Amino acid sequence: MKLLICIIDNVFADGVEKQLKQQGYRMTELASSGGFWRKGNTTFLFGVEEVDVPDLKRALHSACLNIEKNKQLKTKQAHRYTSFLIDVKDAVPILGFNNDLN
Template identity: 60%
Template sequence: MKLLVCILDDFYKEQVEKELREKGYRMTELASSGGFLRKGSTTFLFGANEDDLPGLRDSLKEACLNVEKKKQRKDKRPHRYTSFLMKSGDLSALLGNQ
C-alpha cells in the first residue's frame, strides 16, 4: 500500500474529485494554503496499491486536461499538480508510531 499526496490548484479541484470518484478511487481532500504552491490549493490523499498507481496518475492527468478543455483555459504553470509517493511503512514515522 502506498500513499499518494497530490497538491493541485483549486482550478482543477472539482473536476479531479468528480472524475476520480467515478473511477472508484478513494481519497481524502484537504484545503491547503501556504508557501509551497501559494494559496488556492487543495491536497488530495490517495491510498493505492502498487499496481493501481499508473492508472491513478493517468487519471489525474486526464482529469486536469479535461478541466482545461471544458473551461477553455490552460493553466500557465509548468505543472498541473505536484505529487509525493510514500510507502505505507514510511507513514508510521509521520504518525508518531515507533
C-alpha cells in the same frame, strides 16, 4: 500499499475529485493554504496498491486535461499538480501516528 500525496491547484480540485470518484478512487481531501505554489491549493491523499499507481497518475492527468478543455483554460503553469509517492509504512511519522501508545 502506497500513499500518493497530490497537491493540486484549486482550479482543478473539484473536477478532479468528481472524476476520480466516478472512476472508483477513494481519497481524503485536505484544504491547504500557504506558500507551496503561493496560491490556493488542495491536497489529496490516495491509498493505492503499487500496481495501480500508474493508472491513478494517468487518471489525474486526464482529469486535469478534461477540466482545462471544458473550462477553456489556458494555463501558464508547467504543472497542474505535484505528487509524492511514499510507502504507507513510511507515512506513519508524516501523518502524526505514534507507535508508542503508553
